[in-house]
Amino acid sequence: MADALKIGVAGLGTVGASLVRIIHDRQESLAVSCGRAIEITAVSARNRDKDRGLDLSGVTWFDDPVTMAKNADIDVLVELIGGAEGAARAAVEAALERGLHVVTANKALLAESGVELAAAAEEKGLLLNFEAAVAGGIPVIKAMRESLTGNTISRVYGIMNGTCNYILTRMEKEGLSFEDCLKEAQRLGYAEADPTFDIEGNDTAHKLAIMTALAFGCEISCDDIYLEGISNITQEDIRAASELGYRIKLLGVAQRTEGGIEQRVHPTMVPHDTVIAQVDGVTNAVAIESDILGDLLMVGPGAGGDATASAVLGDVADIAKSRPGTQTVAALGRPAKSLEPYRRARMRSHEGGYFIRLRVADRIGVIAAIARRMADNQISLESIVQHSTNGSDEAPTKTIIMVTHATTELSVRNAVSSMESDGYIVGKPQVIRIEKP
Numbered sequence: 001m002a003d004a005l006k007i008g009v010a011g012l013g014t015v016g017a018s019l020v021r022i023i024h025d026r027q028e029s030l031a032v033s034c035g036r037a038i039e040i041t042a043v044s045a046r047n048r049d050k051d052r053g054l055d056l057s058g059v060t061w062f063d064d065p066v067t068m069a070k071n072a073d074i075d076v077l078v079e080l081i082g083g084a085e086g087a088a089r090a091a092v093e094a095a096l097e098r099g100l101h102v103v104t105a106n107k108a109l110l111a112e113s114g115v116e117l118a119a120a121a122e123e124k125g126l127l128l129n130f131e132a133a134v135a136g137g138i139p140v141i142k143a144m145r146e147s148l149t150g151n152t153i154s155r156v157y158g159i160m161n162g163t164c165n166y167i168l169t170r171m172e173k174e175g176l177s178f179e180d181c182l183k184e185a186q187r188l189g190y191a192e193a194d195p196t197f198d199i200e201g202n203d204t205a206h207k208l209a210i211m212t213a214l215a216f217g218c219e220i221s222c223d224d225i226y227l228e229g230i231s232n233i234t235q236e237d238i239r240a241a242s243e244l245g246y247r248i249k250l251l252g253v254a255q256r257t258e259g260g261i262e263q264r265v266h267p268t269m270v271p272h273d274t275v276i277a278q279v280d281g282v283t284n285a286v287a288i289e290s291d292i293l294g295d296l297l298m299v300g301p302g303a304g305g306d307a308t309a310s311a312v313l314g315d316v317a318d319i320a321k322s323r324p325g326t327q328t329v330a331a332l333g334r335p336a337k338s339l340e341p342y343r344r345a346r347m348r349s350h351e352g353g354y355f356i357r358l359r360v361a362d363r364i365g366v367i368a369a370i371a372r373r374m375a376d377n378q379i380s381l382e383s384i385v386q387h388s389t390n391g392s393d394e395a396p397t398k399t400i401i402m403v404t405h406a407t408t409e410l411s412v413r414n415a416v417s418s419m420e421s422d423g424y425i426v427g428k429p430q431v432i433r434i435e436k437p
């Protein structure tokens, strides 16, 4: 049997501790399937005294992951610290500089610096594997990077944040408010104490940026993503969606259009009879549409120690199975220097159906005025429903719910802003995009 593959694990938190435990418990079966043993020879975390329930006997401890990357007796650095900058980035750079393969679950780092890191790895014939960075345990990176080679991908989209999906699912199933569901998610450990990054869509954006590069062979561009989170979704939206045959999900969507590549993260109405609409709770789902294979949908655990460690372990095993001089899998699916510059499609050119919910003054002529504004902007309606709004308001109001046929974002924005200037709208209009498979 070949020499053991020696790995150094930087970060022993939720994912790192699971990985160390799994490798320890499955040493024999891993050695058989990889043709060589996988041995953890070094680890690094901040607090040496923390009881992690791990057997670290015979493993060298480093307080500093960069020192570990530079000096430890390892072939692979596994970075499980997190964060686009700081210790994680410095350790990964030091490892590549030294000629070590790298495995990371760090979407923030890849979204910010993935192209540079991929180029650095390729220059030295090293592998940079990051399956766990997108949709946790679901093997979406390998599918795009390797299995779909030769396909032209037209659209990738998915539910990539378990916290948001958990909140939206509970809002729908139990009629609870966004705030109550968020508190519950925090109590159960599904949401951070500061949940902004998840609920405002930034976490999904990081994952989407990585998928976009793999899908379309372009440079990673996280700053060009249109971003809207779920904190404005109300029970009224959830109920209206259900009445109209839709469910609301936070989707990340990247698609090729004539104007360039569209990248967007926003609450989205999906037809309730589609598989993606049925993905509940913290589960993730990623759909890839391509010309040779057709439609692929992968559903599974998108987070959690073991599920994420499973993806990290797969990446480590790929390195164990590879042989020196044969490391030909480019990190981003093609050589970094042949990635095309990212060409951004403007969000205002996005085409699709829209759900528009307005609260309006209950007076004669309002419906006609709304219809006129829609017609002025060449928007045709699939349906329009009005409900009386009871409440303590002095002036009576009505809720108008419209679903449009395919139109552009610009037309919808112009129509809504004209209606706001007309003066009969009460409160803030709600606009939710509709996505169809």
Ligand SMILES: NC(=O)c1ccc[n+]([C@@H]2O[C@H](COP(=O)([O-])OP(=O)(O)OC[C@H]3O[C@@H](n4cnc5c(N)ncnc54)[C@H](OP(=O)(O)O)[C@@H]3O)[C@@H](O)[C@H]2O)c1
Pocket (backbone or CB within 6 Å): 010, 011, 012, 013, 014, 015, 016, 044, 045, 046, 047, 048, 050, 063, 064, 065, 079, 080, 081, 082, 083, 087, 105, 106, 107, 108, 132, 133, 136, 302, 303, 304, 305, 308
């Ligand atoms: N958790 C998930 O479900 C999940 C899913 C997909 C991807 N990921 C990604 O996986 C990575 C790790 O996530 P996690 O949830 O395991 O994080 P975590 O539980 O917060 O653990 C982070 C670990 O990094 C260590 N660390 C932090 N700063 C350090 C430094 N300067 N030097 C050395 N060690 C340092 C911490 O040490 P101490 O323990 O001593 O504080 C801790 O062990 C992140 O990139 C995350 O985005 C996580």
